Amino acid sequence: MHDFSALIRRNLPSGVMRLLEITAAEAEARGLTLYAVGGVVRDLLLGTPKLDVDILIEGDAISFGMSLCERFGGHLHTHRAFGTAKWRIDTAAAAALDLPRAELPPFLDLVTARSEQYAYPAALPTVAPGSLRDDLLRRDFTINTLAARLAPRPLGTMIDLFGGESDLREGIIRVLHKASFIDDPTRIFRATRFEGRLGFRMDAHTEGLIPEALPYIQHLSGERIQHEFELLFTEMRPEHALARMKSLKVLEQIHNALTFDEWIGEAFENARAFVAKPEWNLIRVDLSAIYWMLLTCRLVDTDGVAARFRLDRHRTGQIMQGVRMWKALPALEAELAPSAAVRLLEGLSDESLIAGYAATTAPLARHNIVCYAFHWRFVDASLTGNDLRAMGVKPSPLMGTLLARLRDACLDGEVNSPDEERAAVLRWLREASAES
Ligand code: CTP
Numbered sequence: 001m002h003d004f005s006a007l008i009r010r011n012l013p014s015g016v017m018r019l020l021e022i023t024a025a026e027a028e029a030r031g032l033t034l035y036a037v038g039g040v041v042r043d044l045l046l047g048t049p050k051l052d053v054d055i056l057i058e059g060d061a062i063s064f065g066m067s068l069c070e071r072f073g074g075h076l077h078t079h080r081a082f083g084t085a086k087w088r089i090d091t092a093a094a095a096a097l098d099l100p101r102a103e104l105p106p107f108l109d110l111v112t113a114r115s116e117q118y119a120y121p122a123a124l125p126t127v128a129p130g131s132l133r134d135d136l137l138r139r140d141f142t143i144n145t146l147a148a149r150l151a152p153r154p155l156g157t158m159i160d161l162f163g164g165e166s167d168l169r170e171g172i173i174r175v176l177h178k179a180s181f182i183d184d185p186t187r188i189f190r191a192t193r194f195e196g197r198l199g200f201r202m203d204a205h206t207e208g209l210i211p212e213a214l215p216y217i218q219h220l221s222g223e224r225i226q227h228e229f230e231l232l233f234t235e236m237r238p239e240h241a242l243a244r245m246k247s248l249k250v251l252e253q254i255h256n257a258l259t260f261d262e263w264i265g266e267a268f269e270n271a272r273a274f275v276a277k278p279e280w281n282l283i284r285v286d287l288s289a290i291y292w293m294l295l296t297c298r299l300v301d302t303d304g305v306a307a308r309f310r311l312d313r314h315r316t317g318q319i320m321q322g323v324r325m326w327k328a329l330p331a332l333e334a335e336l337a338p339s340a341a342v343r344l345l346e347g348l349s350d351e352s353l354i355a356g357y358a359a360t361t362a363p364l365a366r367h368n369i370v371c372y373a374f375h376w377r378f379v380d381a382s383l384t385g386n387d388l389r390a391m392g393v394k395p396s397p398l399m400g401t402l403l404a405r406l407r408d409a410c411l412d413g414e415v416n417s418p419d420e421e422r423a424a425v426l427r428w429l430r431e432a433s434a435e436s
Contacts, residue, residue, distance in 0.1 A: 004041075004148045005156025011049045015103025019089075022097060023055065023108070024151040026068060033058040034151040035132060035159070037111075038139070041146040045168055046198070051105040056147065058132060061085050061110040068108075072096040082127055083112030114138070121182045122219035133161060140187045141194065141206075142167045142174045171200040178205075181213035185220055188213060188250055189228040189241075196240030210248050217253040222310030225254055229309065233288035239265035242295075255308040257301045267294045270358035279374065286351055289315070293322025293355040321352040329356060332365040338376045339408035341368040346377070381406040382418045383425065391425060402428060 009017060020036065027034040035056040043050050057064055062078050065085035069076045074093030077086040087108045094101040115130035116138035125138070136145040142164040149157045158165075167174050173191050181187050188210055191202055217225075232238045239260075245251045246260035271290045292311075296302050296319045306316045328344045336344075345353065350373070357369045383406060385399055393399050402425055409415045415424050 004044075004158035005154060007044055008036075008148060008156045011044050011047070013049070013051065013103055015099050016051060016053065016105060018099050019097065019104060019108065020053065020150055021155065023068065024153065024155050026071065027057070027064065027151040028153060030064070030067065032064060032151065033132075033149070035147040035149050037136070037147045038144050041148050041158070042143050042164070042168060044148075045146070045165065052107065052109065053105065054109045054111060055150070056111050056113050056132065056135060058113045060129075061112040065110045068110075083114060083129065085110045111135075121216045122185050125183075132159065136161055137176060139176065140180065140184070140190055142172075142176065143194070143200075145176070171198065173200050173202045173206060175206045175209065178209055181209050182216055185213055185216045186224055186228055188217070188248070189225075189232065189245070192241035192244040192248070192250070193228075193232055193235060195244060196237060197235050207248075210250075214249060214253050217250065222308055226309040226311060226315075229292075230288060233291045237268075238291060239268045255301075255305050257299045257305055258295075258308075260295075263298075264294055267355075267358045271354055274354050274357055285354065286318075289318045289349075289351040290355045290358065292319050293325070293352060294359060297322040297326035297355065297359065318349070318351060321348055322355050324348065325352040325356040326359060329360050329362075329365055332356075332368045333360070333362040334364060336364075336368055338371065338379075338411040341372055342376050342408075342411060345369065345372045376411055379407065379411050381410050381415075381421055383421045387422075388425065391422070391429075393425075393429070398432075 008020075012020070024034055036053055037056045038054050040050060040053045055061075061083055062076075062080065062085045065076045065078065065087050068074070068087055072089075072093045073096050074090050075088040077088065079085070087110060089097070089101075089104050089106060089108065091101050094104055097104075113130050113132050113135040114127040115134035116125040116127050119126060132147060136147065139145050142162045144164070145160075145162045146164040146168075147159040149155070149159060162176055163174075173194050175181065175187070191206070195201060232241055235241065242251070242260040243265065251258045251260060268291060271287065271294065275285050275287055275290075292315060296305055299305055302319060302323055306319055309315075311319065325345075325348055331344055332341065345356075345368075348356075353369055353373050357366055360366060381403065383403075385395070385403065388399055388402060389395070393402060405428065406415070406421055406425065409424055410421070415421045
């Protein structure tokens with residue numbers, strides 16, 4: 001047990017530090033024992049501190065949250081079944097705390113120390129109040145069991161009950177007990193995610209527990225698996241975890257069509273490189289959507305995979321756009337008139353265009369996508385329906401055909417001014433009446 005306070009003081013943003021001090025003083029005044037636990041301690045030791053802090057209380061987190069709220073304002077969202085509370089620190093609460101809003105996290109998570117039992121594998125756990133040790137014992141990996149005591153003071157005494165610090169030093173992901181993955185198969189996803197993020201590796205014992213837990217993945221709801229993938233897609237390089245999931249036979253347990261290969265890894269990298277280009281800075285791109293598309297666009301059973309993940313209409317729509325983009329690629333690998341490329345790409349979102357760019361190395365396809373994204377999709381004729389009406393065209397399907405033809409002509413450089421557009425329309429009308 002060594003003193004952790006210097007590290008906390010040095011590395012945590014000053015607003016967060018002050019918030020912890022105030023919270024600790026409040027807990028001490030109430031005779032409560034308070035800890036910072038989990039990711040915050042792990043990341044502080046790794047030198048990558050984060051803003052969101054999980055506070056563990058040996059006692060009732062909800063009534064402690066209520067007392068913070070009474071004293072400083074803000075809002076409290078409670079989850080009685082789990083004894084957890086989320087204290088939202090709004091502008092008024094920041095003022096009452098006498099701390100600049102910008103230096104504070106938006107929330108403080110308050111958790112009642114609890115012991116946990118799983119009624120059956122892959123179920124959500126049932127919980128009962130417990131000690132710090134009980135609470136740490138129910139956690140996934142040793143590196144996530146480190147705690148720093150905040151109250152009673154001195155603030156920052158580190159508690160390492162399961163060898164987390166040494167595993168952190170050695171880069172090891174280690175479960176606390178052998179039923180861990182069976183109790184909660186989402187931990188298999190978490191293990192690969194931490195491996196990928198931190199460059200760590202499961203120890204042989206932990207990795208050896210995965211095969212017997214694999215069948216339990218089937219019992220996980222689509223929403224829970226989807227949540228794990230959404231988290232994965234916020235990582236810097238999700239392909240590392242996906243490659244591990246593939247080699248550990250995890251992906252096929254989610255859906256037998258789901259897979260990972262080098263092509264996906266490279267496409268992910270291409271997409272990130274493309275999104276980092278300054279041209280896209282103006283546009284908010286949903287990189288997760290691009291990853292979903294690249295993961296699923298070549299699958300035969302995209303619908304089945306979307307259903308297994310219980311993707312909502314929005315995400316399902318996105319992956320369907322990915323499929324459309326993928327299918328358009330062979331046709332795009334040619335010298336095309338701009339109007340032909342527009343026909344292939346029209347209606348596709350920015351994300352699917354980037355997915356398409358990332359999914360091919362064919363220069364012509366990339367050229368067509370980039371020209372469409374930055375130029376062609378904004379081209380339109382200067383004449384409108386009203387102009388055509390003034391030229392004697394009645395509202396009719398013919399009007400639509402003429403407008404579409406006019407835009408194609410503009411795109412392909414066949415007409416370059418309103419006068420040329422007018423001349424072209426009159427010519428087409430003459431041709432049409434000559435034919436009829
Ligand atoms: N936890 C767990 N099993 C899970 C999910 C979470 O044991 N299936 C525990 C972990 O010990 C973790 C804590 O709950 O430290 C909080 O979970 P979360 O906020 O998801 O984890 P972090 O460690 O903060 O991860 P991240 O850095 O990805 O936010």
